[in-house]
Amino acid sequence: MLEARGLAKSFDGFQAVAGVSFTVPPGAISAIIGPNGAGKTTLFNLITGHLRPTAGRVIFKGRDVTGIAPHDLCRLGMGRSFQRTNIFPRLTVFQNVQAAFVSHRGRGWNLLASVERLYGQETEALLDAVGLLDKAGEVSGFLSHGGQKQLELGIALALEPEILLLDEPTAGMSAAETRDSIALIARLARERNLTLLFTEHDMEVVFSIAQTITVLHQGRVIAEGAPAEVRSDPEVRRVYLGERR
Ligand SMILES: Nc1ncnc2c1ncn2[C@@H]1O[C@H](COP(=O)(O)OP(=O)(O)O)[C@@H](O)[C@H]1O
Ligand SMILES: [Mg+2]
The missing domain is CATH 3.40.50.300 (P-loop containing nucleotide triphosphate hydrolases)
Known part of the structure; x- marks a missing residue:
């Protein structure tokens, strides 16, 4: 590999x-x-x-x-995470992972769909997998350090490495x-x-x-x-x- x-x-x-x-x-x-x-x-x-x-x-x-x-x-x-976290602190947990999906897969044919709805199911499934589903609506910058690391993992995985x-x-x-x-x-x-x-x-x-x-x-x-x-x-x-x- x-x-x-x-x-x-x-x-x-x-x-x-x-x-x-x-x-x-x-x-x-x-x-x-x-x-x-x-x-x-x-x-x-x-x-x-x-x-x-x-x-x-x-x-x-x-x-x-x-x-x-x-x-x-x-x-x-090839995906990676950083020793210091690399998230958008003012976006919610959900939005951070969703943004990663949009950047990786694009908007596809959903040109008329509102951005908020894109990859909703994928984002929820991934947040569930990294143990952050209950914090989906929280502002990322307010997560604990451990929570931010979990989020970073979610962002990295959304890029399907x-x-x-x-x-x-x-x-x-x-x-x-x-x-x-x-x-x-x-x-x-x-x-x-x-x-x-x-x-x-x-x-x-x-x-x-x-x-x-x-x-x-x-x-x-x-x-x-x-x-x-x-x-x-x-x-x-x-x-x-x-x-x-
Ligand atoms: N951009 C840089 N300019 C100069 N020295 C650097 C730079 N990045 C790392 N170093 C030096 O290289 C060595 C290895 O650093 P680093 O790769 O961060 O080690 P580790 O991640 O194992 O702690 C250290 O001595 C560090 O000071
Ligand atoms: Mg280091």
């Missing part, structure tokens, strides 16, 4: 991502973990076209998509919110047959859901494999214990 080949990015000579390669097979749930500053967000931005790599290629569904604009990648089936990249989906959440959120993401991925790639700085969060984990440290891959292998890797333990000191 997705392959990174030697991806690199420098900012004024500082190598934030220093030659990263990995593959994500179709249907997989994969995580990129690493301490703050490891290069996770930069790596995501390279994959999703928000940043142009200094070196390396991005292969998506067998096609070289390096340097392709984010909206074109989105149309090809084949692969979904989530950048620290549980950032800033309480332990309980994190647990619920991870369970929701895992369920949605299963139900919708999605390939999932997400980043986390907290190692424990990903163990319950990821099938493969790639560990990034100072822009490089230091370990890769099944959760149990990665957890017992001496280099990984050193990096994470070092962070806590």
Whole structure:
């Protein structure tokens, strides 16, 4: 589904991502973990076209998509969320997801229908799936942080991605919110047959859901494999214990 080949990015000579390669097979749930500053967000931005790599290629569904604009990648089936939420705060929860449907599918033949009615059923079904149906009429900016993250997930899913990249989906959440959120993401991925790639700085969060984990440290891959292998890797333990000191 997705392959990174030697991806690199420098900012004024500082190598934030220093030659990263990995593959994500179709249907997989994969995580990129690493301490703050490891290069996770930069790596995501390279994959999703928000940043142009200094070196390396991005292969998506067998096609070289390096340097392709984010909206074109989105149309090809690559969805993403952001570490900081990316919603329209003054629109309602319903309107945010509806707007995503309209932008993705267009107005179709409904030229005379009022915009408020477009994709009403689809929007409600999706809000139900992400657990926000009871908040459909609320102004998005007033949702809790966890609620805004759920909404962001709904917006991303309205664009009908084949692969979904989530950048620290549980950032800033309480332990309980994190647990619920991870369970929701895992369920949605299963139900919708999605390939999932997400980043986390907290190692424990990903163990319950990821099938493969790639560990990034100072822009490089230091370990890769099944959760149990990665957890017992001496280099990984050193990096994470070092962070806590
Ligand atoms: N636009 C930028 N300009 C300069 N340095 C940047 C920029 N974006 C990120 N960095 C640096 O690159 C490193 C990796 O950052 P980031 O990818 O955000 O890490 P992570 O998401 O793993 O916390 C950090 O040292 C950060 O300060
Ligand atoms: Mg980040």
